[in-house]
Structures are given as C-alpha cells and as structure tokens.
Amino acid sequence: MTDRPPEIHEQRILGTELLWAVGVGVLVAATLSVVVFTALSRDINPPSNVERIDPKTLHLSGEFAEHNLGTTVGPDGRVTARMIATQFMFVPRCIAVPSGRAVTLRFASPDVIHGLLITRTNVNTMVVPGFVAQVHTEFTRDEDLLMPCHEYCGLGHSEMWATVQVMPDDRFKPGPDGRVSCAQR
Amino acid sequence: MNSADQSSDAYRPSEIADQIDEAALAEAMRVTPLGAAVLAGTAVALLVLGYLAIYLLVFLPRGTVG
Numbered sequence: 001m002t003d004r005p006p007e008i009h010e011q012r013i014l015g016t017e018l019l020w021a022v023g024v025g026v027l028v029a030a031t032l033s034v035v036v037f038t039a040l041s042r043d044i045n046p047p048s049n050v051e052r053i054d055p056k057t058l059h060l061s062g063e064f065a066e067h068n069l070g071t072t073v074g075p076d077g078r079v080t081a082r083m084i085a086t087q088f089m090f091v092p093r094c095i096a097v098p099s100g101r102a103v104t105l106r107f108a109s110p111d112v113i114h115g116l117l118i119t120r121t122n123v124n125t126m127v128v129p130g131f132v133a134q135v136h137t138e139f140t141r142d143e144d145l146l147m148p149c150h151e152y153c154g155l156g157h158s159e160m161w162a163t164v165q166v167m168p169d170d171r172f173k174p175g176p177d178g179r180v181s182c183a184q185r
Numbered sequence: 186m187n188s189a190d191q192s193s194d195a196y197r198p199s200e201i202a203d204q205i206d207e208a209a210l211a212e213a214m215r216v217t218p219l220g221a222a223v224l225a226g227t228a229v230a231l232l233v234l235g236y237l238a239i240y241l242l243v244f245l246p247r248g249t250v251g
Binding site for chain 2: 006031034137139
C-alpha cells in the first residue's frame with residue numbers, strides 16, 4: 001500500500017508524544033522550582049500558623065481584648081498589629097504600620113469565617129474562628145492600603161474593610177505604652 | 186498479500202474506501218503531527234510567558250509574606 005509500513009508512522013507519532021511528555025515534565029519541574037526558589041530566597045511562602053483561641057471569650061481578656069488591639073511595638077522593637085475580624089467590621093478599622101520593617105499581623109474571629117487581603121501586598125489569609133491567623137510581612141511603600149474582607153461572612157460582607165496606613169519611620173512613633181495609632185486625616 | 190500486509194486491516198481491500206494518493210497520504214502523516222506540536226507549543230509558550238510576566242511584575246514586587 002505505502003512504501004512505509006504503518007509501524008513507522010506509529011513510531012513517529014509515539015516519538016512526538018514522548019517528546020511532548022518530556023517537555024511538559026520539564027515545564028512542571030520548572031514551575032515547582034520557581035515556587036521553591038521563591039520560598040527559599042525571597043522569603044515568600046503561604047502563611048502557616050496553627051494556634052488555637054477560644055472565639056467566645058477572646059474579646060474579654062488576653063491578647064485580643066479590645067485595649068490590646070491595634071499596633072504595638074514590643075520592648076525588642078518587634079512590631080505586632082492585632083485585629084479582630086467580626087461581622088461586619090475589623091476592629092480597629094485602621095492600623096498604622098511602619099515601612100521597611102518586619103511586621104507581624106495577627107487576626108482572630110469571634111463569629112464566622114472571614115478572610116482578608118491587603119492591596120498591593122501579598123498579605124492574604126483566612127481568619128477562622130478558633131484559630132489565630134498570623135502573617136509576617138514587610139511594607140515597602142508609604143501609602144494607605146485597603147484591607148477588605150474577601151470571604152463572604154453575611155449580608156454586611158461588602159462593607160467590611162479596614163485601612164492600613166504605612167508610615168515612614170519619622171512618623172511611626174509609638175507612645176509610652178508602645179502603641180501606634182492611625183494618623184487622623 | 187504477504188503476512189506483513191495481513192497484520193493491519195488497513196490493507197484489506199474491503200477496508201479501503203477510496204483511492205488514496207499514497208504520496209499525499211505520506212506527506213499528511215508527516216506534516217500533521219508537526220502542526221499539532223506547533224499549535225500546542227505556541228499555546229503553552231503563551232501561557233508560560235503570561236505566568237512569568239505576572240510572577241515577575243506583580244507577585245515579586247508585592248514583597249515578602251510568610
């Protein structure tokens with residue numbers, strides 16, 4: 001029928017498919033390498049913190065009592081911002097953070113699952129009742145950032161958002177109690 | 186017909202629907218996988234470029250998180 005037996009055509013097709021499989025394998029390996037490289041060299045990885053808290057009593061005492069919310073600078077200079085995500089607001093509605101320094105953000109929820117992200121950053125986490133969500137980051141630009149809730153939490157979800165004021169060091173001045181509040185604009 | 190021709194049904198006269206120009210068939214069998222590879226490769230290349238563009242221009246500039 002042809003001058004080539006059909007096995008030759010099948011071999012060519014098999015060869016093409018094998019070449020394609022190798023190419024896809026290389027692509028998958030490259031993508032995974034990018035993820036690992038980013039985590040190891042640029043310190044970018046998904047936040048992973050397993051820390052339990054009682055959602056029914058977190059507002060009464062301890063770390064997430066109302067008087068302890070917001071941004072505080074510890075004796076060792078570490079900046080920690082604590083917020084409660086509740087239906088349908090973040091408490092406090094505004095936090096001040098310094099630029100160019102490591103900041104730890106800690107969140108807890110007393111009611112339902114919330115989620116948040118901070119625009120123009122990689123901060124993105126869920127806030128699950130019963131657990132403390134913790135994110136480490138470093139803000140680079142001095143600007144006001146939006147922090148909306150991105151996990152549907154009820155009818156007021158679309159109005160649930162907070163502001164993050166990123167300040168340069170000369171404006172980020174903790175008070176005697178180590179707390180920093182948002183600038184009034 | 187010899188035994189090699191008997192190995193495939195494509196060789197049975199009853200299975201041949203029409204007269205095929207063997208040279209054209211051989212050419213099509215040669216070219217078609219190449220064209221499929223070019224199409225699939227172009228699509229994948231565009232996806233990879235888009236992935237790299239977002240990774241380098243959006244994701245990395247947004248800073249560290251952990």
